Amino acid sequence: MERREGFNYIPEGKPAPVVRPGEFVFAAVGLNHAHIGGMINGLLEAGATLKYLFDPDKAKMEVYKKMFPQARIASCEEEVLSDPEVRLVASACVPSERCTLGLRAMDAGKDYFADKPPLTTLEQLESAKKKAERTGSKYAVYYSERIHNEEAVFAGELIKKGAIGNVIQTIGLGPHRLSAALRPDWFFVKEKYGGILCDIGSHQVEQFLYYTGASDAAVVRSQIANYAHPQYPELDLSLIHI
Known part of the structure; x- marks a missing residue:
């Protein structure tokens, strides 16, 4: 691998x-x-x-x-x-x-x-x-980006200790290499992978909830697009505002 x-x-x-x-x-x-x-x-x-x-x-x-x-x-x-x-x-x-x-x-x-x-x-x-x-x-x-990542775990500890004050905003970025040749066919079918907001956006939403101590949230705006990979029409980039 x-x-x-x-x-x-x-x-x-x-x-x-x-x-x-x-x-x-x-x-x-x-x-x-x-x-x-x-x-x-x-x-x-x-x-x-x-x-x-x-x-x-x-x-x-x-x-x-x-x-x-x-x-x-x-x-x-x-x-x-x-x-x-x-x-x-x-x-x-x-x-x-x-x-x-x-x-x-x-x-x-x-x-x-x-x-x-x-x-x-x-x-x-x-x-x-x-x-x-x-x-x-x-x-x-x-949610590996938070629970199996030392930096993310440490950030959570700092927040719980009050070391950085109250969390009033979080920004999550999730860039991924496409590496299309290494990905299975199901990765490019929305019905199977759920779409980008479900697949990658779920990481960021979970982090927003955890770091802010919230138990619920509302998505006020979301956007998807595919700028560079017309050969994969069901593959998207995403932007979410919560």
Whole structure:
């Protein structure tokens, strides 16, 4: 994997175990985005135990098996969901498929940890809310730009300590290399990746909420455009005012 390219970048943090070995077992299902590597790293750094890897694409499983040799390759999704030892399912499958996988995991009594964006439609959001309420399972999201980035974590600590005063404005910039040749076809289909506001903008919106201590926000203006890549008509740049 090319670490300089954002699609394949896998963050690493400082280990800070909060559970003992074997106390919190998880599985990774859906390995379409390299963020799953960062998600696995974060869980391992917290002391969790990786038991399974699964993806319909065997080649993807082999890639991550080399990175995490302690994991078993599951024969199917059901093998993971039916294992009572597995407490959490982590996934970076195609964004439009993340919610349905999460609902299945929650029905099986697991907590769910999705890469961002955790879903792509408002209908999926309502389904996830209802499922969490009914099952008591968690539907967590991996916003790597804040939770797996030392500078972003430190900024949050400074704000909590009052070291920089009250937050009255935040500005978030999320430039990404296109590196089109390294990205899968689904990345250029809005129905699958959710569009730029959903995919990349969700990072900035989450940061705005966290750093300001807000629990809700309203988008007063948003704008998308595609200036340089007519060969990818469903790929956009975005601007959001909250």
